[in-house]
Amino acid sequence: xxxxxxxxxxxxxxxxxxxxxxxxxxxxxxxxxxxxxxxxxxxxxxxxxxxxxxxxxxxxxxxxxxxxxxxxxxxxxxxxxxxxxxxxxxxxxxxxxxxxxxxxxxxxxxxxxxxxxxxxxxxxxxxxxxxxxxxxxxxxxxxxxxxxxxxxxxxxxxxxxxxxxxxxxxxxxxxxxxxx
Amino acid sequence: xxxxxxxxxxxxxxxxxxxxxxxxxxxxxxxxxxxxxxxxxxxxxxxxxxxxxxxxxxxxxxxxxxxxxxxxxxxxxxxxxxxxxxxxxxxxxxxxxxxxxxxxxxxxxxxxxxxxxxxxxxxxxxxxxxxxxxxxxxxxxxxxxxxxxxxxxxxxxxxxxxxxxxxxxxxxxxxxxxxx
Ligand SMILES: [Zn+2]
Ligand SMILES: [Zn+2]
Numbered sequence: 482x483x484x485x486x487x488x489x490x491x492x493x494x495x496x497x498x499x500x501x502x503x504x505x506x507x508x509x510x511x512x513x514x515x516x517x518x519x520x521x522x523x524x525x526x527x528x529x530x531x532x533x534x535x536x537x538x539x540x541x542x543x544x545x546x547x548x549x550x551x552x553x554x555x556x557x558x559x560x561x562x563x564x565x566x567x568x569x570x571x572x573x574x575x576x577x578x579x580x581x582x583x584x585x586x587x588x589x590x591x592x593x594x595x596x597x598x599x600x601x602x603x604x605x606x607x608x609x610x611x612x613x614x615x616x617x618x619x620x621x622x623x624x625x626x627x628x629x630x631x632x633x634x635x636x637x638x639x640x641x642x643x644x645x646x647x648x649x650x651x652x653x654x655x656x657x658x659x660x661x
Numbered sequence: 662x663x664x665x666x667x668x669x670x671x672x673x674x675x676x677x678x679x680x681x682x683x684x685x686x687x688x689x690x691x692x693x694x695x696x697x698x699x700x701x702x703x704x705x706x707x708x709x710x711x712x713x714x715x716x717x718x719x720x721x722x723x724x725x726x727x728x729x730x731x732x733x734x735x736x737x738x739x740x741x742x743x744x745x746x747x748x749x750x751x752x753x754x755x756x757x758x759x760x761x762x763x764x765x766x767x768x769x770x771x772x773x774x775x776x777x778x779x780x781x782x783x784x785x786x787x788x789x790x791x792x793x794x795x796x797x798x799x800x801x802x803x804x805x806x807x808x809x810x811x812x813x814x815x816x817x818x819x820x821x822x823x824x825x826x827x828x829x830x831x832x833x834x835x836x837x838x839x840x841x
Contacts, residue, residue, distance in 0.1 A: 489674035522740065590744055
């Protein structure tokens with residue numbers, strides 16, 4: 482989701498000014514009453530490619546945006562967790578699947594919405610899953626089975642394309658790319 | 662810097678409640694007046710290891726925290742930039758040095774302050790730099806010259822230790838680690 486523009490100071494409630502503070506390089510939401518500067522920064526989306534016998538577990542979204550389209554288990558990283566912990570948490574919440582992480586697979590910048598995807602390859606420990614409330618259903622897909630025209634996000638498509646291409650070679654390397 | 666706890670809705674200014682919204686898993690700052698939920702998420706710190714003839718350019722901080730201690734050029738990623746663009750911008754702002762990125766070198770989670778460091782190796786195009794206002798001075802350091810007891814952050818120390826160890830082998834690989 483896009484964050485809405487800051488209108489009020491989150492420390493004292495006064496209406497903010499949007500201006501470049503002295504010594505700064507970017508416009509910020511500055512409070513004329515208490516002086517607090519409310520920063521906005523890009524957010525990380527952490528998640529996994531859960532793999533069982535070469536097939537990847539995708540989740541059909543039960544929430545907006547992109548209701549009914551397929552995605553990897555992933556979501557916003559929370560305070561006081563590491564990227565690995567966030568990836569495990571999101572996979573557990575959305576797919577209800579037991580996994581072990583196999584290393585960072587993709588770092589993708591989605592500049593228009595100020596998001597950074599950090600997705601890990603993961604080994605499913607058994608072919609069993611239990612989707613959470615944000616997921617209509619989950620299913621394993623091989624390279625030829627992926628619903629390419631029903632994927633929720635371009636980052637997911639790009640990641641899956643790269644993953645299945647590398648799967649042919651048997652060797653995986655960190656994928657770094659930008660989505661405009 | 663630690664973000665201060667959210668006290669007021671940044672959309673309407675009303676004092677927020679801190680509670681777990683329906684269907685959510687974490688406590689949030691929820692506005693009882695307009696219903697807006699103000700999320701907080703970890704922030705990325707982007708920067709570089711600028712290298713000239715095997716030595717790394719460090720910057721002596723002219724700002725708090727850690728005034729007078731040495732660090733790599735790095736800072737908070739801004740909205741509407743990629744991690745690469747952020748790393749280049751911070752290096753330019755803090756060290757005033759022309760570089761080309763050589764690839765992501767380190768991803769470090771600093772969970773207690775909810776920060777993720779993303780640092781790139783970078784080639785300096787010439788042995789010239791011009792520190793910005795946040796830097797007292799900048800200087801090149803080889804493995805045996807680094808002021809190990811005057812480094813500003815543990816992430817910087819850990820990254821430099823790993824970099825100079827790998828320098829012996831002539832091969833660099835992505836470093837992923839956590840700082841508690
Ligand atoms: Zn204020
Ligand atoms: Zn409100």
